[in-house]
Amino acid sequence: MIKINENFLKLQAGYLFPEIGRRKRAFQEANPDAQIISMGIGDVTQPLAPAVIEAMKKAVDEMGRTETFRGYDDSGVGYEFLRQAIKENDFKSRGVDINVDEIFVSDGAKCDTGNMQEVFGLDNIVAVSDPVYPVYVDTNIMAGRTGGPAEQGRYEGIVYMPCTEENNFVPDLPEEKVDLIYLCFPNNPTGAVATKEQLNKWVDYARENKAIILFDAAYEAFISEADIPHSIYEIDGAKEVAIEFRSFSKSAGFTGVRCAFTVIPKQLKAYTNDGRAVEVAPIWKRRHCTKFNGVSYVTQAGAAAVYSPQGKEQNQQIIDIYMANAKLIRETLSRIGYTVYGGVNAPYIWLKTPNGVSSWEFFDILLSKAHVVGTPGAGFGSAGEGYFRLTAFATPDNVKEALERFQKV
Numbered sequence: 001m002i003k004i005n006e007n008f009l010k011l012q013a014g015y016l017f018p019e020i021g022r023r024k025r026a027f028q029e030a031n032p033d034a035q036i037i038s039m040g041i042g043d044v045t046q047p048l049a050p051a052v053i054e055a056m057k058k059a060v061d062e063m064g065r066t067e068t069f070r071g072y073d074d075s076g077v078g079y080e081f082l083r084q085a086i087k088e089n090d091f092k093s094r095g096v097d098i099n100v101d102e103i104f105v106s107d108g109a110k111c112d113t114g115n116m117q118e119v120f121g122l123d124n125i126v127a128v129s130d131p132v133y134p135v136y137v138d139t140n141i142m143a144g145r146t147g148g149p150a151e152q153g154r155y156e157g158i159v160y161m162p163c164t165e166e167n168n169f170v171p172d173l174p175e176e177k178v179d180l181i182y183l184c185f186p187n188n189p190t191g192a193v194a195t196k197e198q199l200n201k202w203v204d205y206a207r208e209n210k211a212i213i214l215f216d217a218a219y220e221a222f223i224s225e226a227d228i229p230h231s232i233y234e235i236d237g238a239k240e241v242a243i244e245f246r247s248f249s250k251s252a253g254f255t256g257v258r259c260a261f262t263v264i265p266k267q268l269k270a271y272t273n274d275g276r277a278v279e280v281a282p283i284w285k286r287r288h289c290t291k292f293n294g295v296s297y298v299t300q301a302g303a304a305a306v307y308s309p310q311g312k313e314q315n316q317q318i319i320d321i322y323m324a325n326a327k328l329i330r331e332t333l334s335r336i337g338y339t340v341y342g343g344v345n346a347p348y349i350w351l352k353t354p355n356g357v358s359s360w361e362f363f364d365i366l367l368s369k370a371h372v373v374g375t376p377g378a379g380f381g382s383a384g385e386g387y388f389r390l391t392a393f394a395t396p397d398n399v400k401e402a403l404e405r406f407q408k409v
Contacts, residue, residue: 007144008231014154016134016379017041023363024373031371034183035319036086038403040373041142042188042347043107044253046321046395048302049314052252055222055305076289078261080103082300085307086261090246096233102265102281105295105303107258109218109247114139115291116214116243116262117180120270124179127159129171131189131380131387133216136182152382162383163190165299169350170194173205181206184216186223189380189389190350191342199235204242212241212270212280219334220259221251221319223345226348239265243280250347250393252315259295259303322347325399326392332403349394350377362388 019038028036062068073079081102091098108110114135117126122145128136137158140146147156154160159178161221169192171183183202185194194202206213213232220230232242240286244263248254264281271277295303305311330343339352355363359376365371366388375391377384394402 005142005144007142008182009131010100010141010146010148010155011138011242012149016375019379020205020363020373020375023367027367029094032373033202036367036373037372037394037398037405038373039392039402040375040395042250042391043255044250044322044393045398046253046318048253048257049224049306049311049318050304051305051308051311053313055308055311056298056302059301072405073294073297073300076292076294077285078103078295079297079300079304081302083261083349085304086246089307089312091231091233091263092278094230094234094367096231098233098265102263104262104264104284105264105300106260106288106292107220107295108249109216109245109260109262110135112245112260112262113182114282115217115287116146117143117244119280119287120180120212121273125157125159126180126182127161127174127178128182128381129163129184130154130160130382131163131173131231131377131384132182133184134380135380136214140178153378154311154382160383163187163192164383165341167193168192177209177211179211181211181213182216183213184218186219187342187348187403188216188219189348189377189384190387191344191346191348192350193223193225193345195227196235199229203232203238203241207237210262210271211241212268213238213243214243217244218247219250219346219348220246221315222323224323225345227243228345233263233265239267241268243268246304248303251319252311253318254299254303257299257302259299273288274384283346292344297330321396322392325394325396328390328399329390329403332407338408343392349390349392352391353377353388356386359385365407366409368400370409372402372405 083103092293150156159174163169163171169190217234247260268276268280327345329349330340333340341350343349359378363376375389377387
């Protein structure tokens, strides 16, 4: 008798964003004339930068000639031309020394943050922020690292670290000892950022407790304040205890192209049951090359073009469009009486729902009365109840229209 992995049956509901899509489609079918504006799922709207397109076209031409055709990437972890560009531009330029063989190219930070937990034992104690990007929790449930559902949408066996107005949506250190810590800054969904002093505390905690930080920096390109770190490796000692995830999805519009990378320093170690220290990078490489055949050459050529002078300038212009949207959303909603967070160093605006309305109720009100889609905070965890996330990735015209409708709700 074939048996199912019963850990999947612990999942309390469908994945958040398909549920938003389902409700949106149902409303559209019932109201075919409604012009819905989506500010919920964090998908980009601006086209790829011309420098990226040109590089990909050139790569396609190369794939059409025998002498320049490329098949599998022999390394399995990304072409060196891309990893070298990542090293020089994302790390060396900020005073961080990362080797190319510590960089692993993939097709998405979502995949990597979900897959990374496979290389760690099931008896590790996991800590997550609340609210939290659902993938961190759901993949650990699927693996069997948690107990069953608990109250308020939580799970037994996970340590939840509330992110609230009182702590500026930056979690406090856990009181109990944990082993695997998920941090995301700039944060999805709250838009909060962590200072060097705050990250120092986390690095010190991880070093003292032999824990590992899984640091999701997918939105670092949106940081505007000069004193906010873009990488956890700007913190002394972080290479010993942190894995960093980056993505081209939001910073360069690759949501439909798919390219990202993960950094695992050689200094990073985990431990066997008998206390022997083991390098994590070779184990991840083994897992990565076994289950993944690499990102296409055409895609990696486009990603490398992001770091060209033209690519940098063009992508910054796109980021500026989104952050202008974020500023407009933040200022407009604040002016009409909403309590609003985020939108300064991140493309997400985290607003408090009015009059004690639940986050899913506010979703339905906004969809039915304004034909605008956002993301209920409760979908990110119990501490997200009473909040609502809007993204700045819509077109400027749609953002302006959505805000006009917002004022009528």
